[in-house]
Amino acid sequence: MSFFEKLGDHVEYFGQKSKKVIEDKANTLGQKSKEIVGIARLNIMITQLEIDLKDKYTKLGAIVYKSYREENLNTFTLEKLCHEIDVLTEGLDELNAKLDELQLKPICPKCGEKNMNQAIYCSFCGNLLPKKTEDNSDYIDLNKK
Ligand SMILES: [Zn+2]
Secondary structure, eight states: OOHHHHHHHHHHHHHHHHHHHHHHHHHHHHHHTTOOOOHHHHHHHHHHHHHHHHHHHHHHHHHHHHHHHHTOOOHHHHHHHHHHHHHHHHHHHHHHHHHHHHTTOOBOTTTOOBOOTTOSBOTTTOOBOOOOOTTOTTSOOTTOO
C-alpha cells in the first residue's frame, strides 16, 4: 500500500471518529451560547485561536511531509493533531457566532446572510432588514440580561 493510500484510509477513519466528538460538543454548545462575553475579549480569543490553528496546520503539514519522506505514517501524532484542529476550529466557530450576536448583526430574513451593524437593507439581496425591536429574536439586546 502506498503512503498516500494509507493516508487516505487514515483520514477517512479519523473523519468518522471526529464526527462523533463534534456531535457531542454541539449538544453542550446551546447552553453556553447565553453567556455574554465582551466583544474586545472575544476578539482577543479569536485571534489567539487563529494563531494556534495556523500553528497546528503547520505541524500537521510537517508531519505529513516527514511521513512521506520516511514512508512511515505516524498515525498517532497525525490523529492527535487532527483532533486538536477540530477542537480549535469548533471553538473558533463558536466564538465568531458569539461575536456576531454581541455586535447585533442583523440577519436577513430573506437570504439568511449576516449584515453590518445598523444596515437597513441587506447587502446581499437588497431585502429590507427587520428593525431592532424588543421582541425581535434576530437580535440580542445587550442591555437586557
Ligand atoms: Zn438578504
